Amino acid sequence: MELAVDIDKNQVADYYRQMLMIRRFEEAAGRLYLQGLVRGFLHLYIGEEAVAVGAIPVLDVQDYVITHYRDHGHALARGVDPKAVMAELCGKATGTSGGKGGSMHIFDVDRHFMGGHAIVGGQLPIATGLALSIKQRGGDGAVMCFFGDGAVNEGEFHESLNLASLWKLPVIFFLENNLYGMGSHVDKTHAAGRDIYASAEYYKIPAVQIDGMDLLAVHEASAEALKKVRSGDGPVFLEAMTYRFRGHSMADPVAYRETSEVEEWRVNDPIERFKSFSLAEGLMSEDELAQIDREVIETIEEVVEFAKNSPEPELDSLWDNVYA
Amino acid sequence: MPEIIIREAIAQGLREALDEDDRVFMLGEDIGAYDGAYAVTRGFLKQYGPDRIRDTPISESVIVGAAVGAALAGLRPIVEIMTINFTLLAIDQIVNHAAKLRYMSNGQFTVPMMMRTVTGGGGQLAATHSQSFEGWYASVPGLKVLTPSTPYDALGLLRASRKDLNPIVFAEHSMLYGTRGEVPEEYFEVPLGKAVVRRPGKDVTIIGYSRMAHIAEEAGNRLAEKGVDAEVIDLRSLRPLDTETLIESVKKTNRAVVVEEAWKFGGFSGEIASAIQEEAFDYLDGPVVRVNGLDVPAPYNGTLEAATIPTAQRVLDTIEEKFGI
Ligand SMILES: Cc1ncc(C[n+]2csc(CCOP(=O)(O)OP(=O)(O)O)c2C)c(N)n1
Ligand SMILES: [Mg+2]
Numbered sequence: 001m002e003l004a005v006d007i008d009k010n011q012v013a014d015y016y017r018q019m020l021m022i023r024r025f026e027e028a029a030g031r032l033y034l035q036g037l038v039r040g041f042l043h044l045y046i047g048e049e050a051v052a053v054g055a056i057p058v059l060d061v062q063d064y065v066i067t068h069y070r071d072h073g074h075a076l077a078r079g080v081d082p083k084a085v086m087a088e089l090c091g092k093a094t095g096t097s098g099g100k101g102g103s104m105h106i107f108d109v110d111r112h113f114m115g116g117h118a119i120v121g122g123q124l125p126i127a128t129g130l131a132l133s134i135k136q137r138g139g140d141g142a143v144m145c146f147f148g149d150g151a152v153n154e155g156e157f158h159e160s161l162n163l164a165s166l167w168k169l170p171v172i173f174f175l176e177n178n179l180y181g182m183g184s185h186v187d188k189t190h191a192a193g194r195d196i197y198a199s200a201e202y203y204k205i206p207a208v209q210i211d212g213m214d215l216l217a218v219h220e221a222s223a224e225a226l227k228k229v230r231s232g233d234g235p236v237f238l239e240a241m242t243y244r245f246r247g248h249s250m251a252d253p254v255a256y257r258e259t260s261e262v263e264e265w266r267v268n269d270p271i272e273r274f275k276s277f278s279l280a281e282g283l284m285s286e287d288e289l290a291q292i293d294r295e296v297i298e299t300i301e302e303v304v305e306f307a308k309n310s311p312e313p314e315l316d317s318l319w320d321n322v323y324a
Numbered sequence: 325m326p327e328i329i330i331r332e333a334i335a336q337g338l339r340e341a342l343d344e345d346d347r348v349f350m351l352g353e354d355i356g357a358y359d360g361a362y363a364v365t366r367g368f369l370k371q372y373g374p375d376r377i378r379d380t381p382i383s384e385s386v387i388v389g390a391a392v393g394a395a396l397a398g399l400r401p402i403v404e405i406m407t408i409n410f411t412l413l414a415i416d417q418i419v420n421h422a423a424k425l426r427y428m429s430n431g432q433f434t435v436p437m438m439m440r441t442v443t444g445g446g447g448q449l450a451a452t453h454s455q456s457f458e459g460w461y462a463s464v465p466g467l468k469v470l471t472p473s474t475p476y477d478a479l480g481l482l483r484a485s486r487k488d489l490n491p492i493v494f495a496e497h498s499m500l501y502g503t504r505g506e507v508p509e510e511y512f513e514v515p516l517g518k519a520v521v522r523r524p525g526k527d528v529t530i531i532g533y534s535r536m537a538h539i540a541e542e543a544g545n546r547l548a549e550k551g552v553d554a555e556v557i558d559l560r561s562l563r564p565l566d567t568e569t570l571i572e573s574v575k576k577t578n579r580a581v582v583v584e585e586a587w588k589f590g591g592f593s594g595e596i597a598s599a600i601q602e603e604a605f606d607y608l609d610g611p612v613v614r615v616n617g618l619d620v621p622a623p624y625n626g627t628l629e630a631a632t633i634p635t636a637q638r639v640l641d642t643i644e645e646k647f648g649i
Binding site (some may be wrong): 039040041088091092097099100101102104105117118119120121150151153154155156181182183184185188189190255256312313315317318319322 | 353354357358359361379380381382383384385409410412413447448449450451452453618619620621623624625626627628631632
């Protein structure tokens with residue numbers, strides 16, 4: 001197989017580790033939810049790992065990442081401390097928001113990780129504003145904004161694409177099309193059908209659809225989009241076709257889709273696929289992979305222990321930061 | 325009398341509307357194939373089909389706006405907006421359109437639609453998903469706002485609403501769907517704008533609505549153990565507001581406490597306190613007291629969140645502090 005992108009052995013190991021970290025992190029979060037340690041809504045990213053890990057590492061530290069409530073994967077790929085994320089899920093003082101934000105609202109200002117937005121579509125106008133700030137100041141930074149196929153149907157999506165294109169703002173609109181918004185299949189919610197990227201073309205935004213289960217495809221498209229965005233030509237739209245293996249949230253009985261559909265997508269598991277590729281290309285050995293598997297499991301154990309053993313926030317902290 | 329839960333009572337009211345009036349249809353996010361985010365419309369899609377149970381894209385503004393248009397043209401849409409937090413994406417259609425068309429057209433138009441939505445916190449859903457905006461909507465002339473707290477009221481108000489030609493906000497509390505209560509088999513209605521006395525008493529009036537009606541009742545029962553005879557009132561309807569029942573009660577008890585889950589600053593409890601003071605000032609032994617949600621966005625952490633929401637204990641402490649009883 002021809003390598004589409006320039007990727008070295010170390011990077012391969014790193015991407016594999018990152019995807020696996022997200023997978024194991026999410027599995028652990030799901031367990032903690034069942035134990036009652038994580039409450040509220042919990043949306044897992046399992047199945048979609050290749051998108052965050054393929055895309056986010058192409059960015060520089062000064063660039064911005066913003067996303068929706070299914071945000072743990074993006075946070076980890078951006079280098080947010082998994083301990084702090086898990087502690088946030090458990091509502092602990094050591095969490096990214098001191099236990100006040102929860103799973104849907106992860107933020108890390110140091111990493112320019114701008115959230116974690118739980119009102120569908122709400123992050124798109126904000127991404128537009130982040131990009132405006134870059135343009136206004138004359139830098140060559142970029143914004144990467146993730147959202148789902150459901151968000152495309154909010155007015156905020158269209159308002160954001162239009163303004164970003166009109167003002168040539170440096171933002172990558174990154175659609176994670178996992179075919180469902182809660183229980184609604186995209187065929188029943190979007191008039192233009194499954195190829196949502198085509199709707200960006202109306203706004204004169206260059207748009208590409210990619211295989212979101214293929215890390216290398218995501219990586220390549222992201223790197224290219226970034227180059228374009230940095231050049232000052234305005235936004236780029238990427239649509240990653242992907243799938244969530246679990247329900248919408250832990251509360252979802254998943255009665256609206258066939259198990260066979262899930263099984264079909266599982267064959268395409270982004271981690272397994274990347275693993276097979278790495279082996280076939282001789283980029284990693286079975287031993288090296290197994291070593292990473294062990295290390296990730298150990299790390300996640302530490303992450304869970306940290307979250308469990310962290311203190312609850314002080315009651316008075318609920319009054320903090322209502323205002324600046 | 326059979327006992328059912330609020331979820332079933334609402335489903336029954338909706339079924340009656342769909343069965344008896346072919347102008348009625350429902351639209352909202354995930355009300356069909358998903359069976360409703362809070363499972364109120366479970367089985368509806370199968371029973372009534374996709375023309376009457378319309379799953380919509382995530383597009384709150386056009387969901388409400390389309391209902392306004394359909395209502396203008398003679399249909400009787402029932403909208404479900406998954407939670408009241410998301411109605412903010414439709415607030416223009418609700419406030420600037422649904423609420424205004426009757427008046428601006430000088431009565432040429434009516435907007436007989438209902439917007440059902442889910443209010444309240446307590447589920448550790450954090451700041452964007454735990455709010456109570458029914459009081460905001462109640463401030464808008466042209467809208468009616470209903471806040472049932474029992475299965476009986478939910479069904480009775482739904483039935484009465486069908487005879488009303490105005491846009492109605494029907495706020496269901498997320499933590500009350502499993503609340504059980506008696507519902508007679510024979511037909512009944514609960515009129516809009518009529519509060520109910522849950523517990524008669526003479527020492528202090530405790531007023532609540534939605535989930536806080538239960539907190540008010542719990543406080544009333546616990547006061548009884550202390551020998552204090554509280555009168556507990558459930559508003560059921562914020563607009564129209566039944567001030568008469570409130571005034572009558574205060575004339576008897578001379579003390580009033582309002583319990584509300586929403587923020588105190590600008591809260592609907594202020595409207596009630598003010599109404600009582602304007603109309604029954606001479607009967608009051610002291611100021612009308614308000615027990616509200618703390619003026620902070622809802623924190624995710626369970627202990628923190630619980631501290632923001634009024635409890636019966638907080639009502640008791642406030643009564644003791646302010647009235648010495
Ligand atoms: C404005 C608004 N409407 C509805 C919801 C409830 N809701 C949360 S997630 C979701 C589905 C979103 O689907 P999608 O954008 O495809 O993202 P995915 O969950 O598939 O990653 C819905 C309807 C919400 N949070 N905000
Ligand atoms: Mg989706």
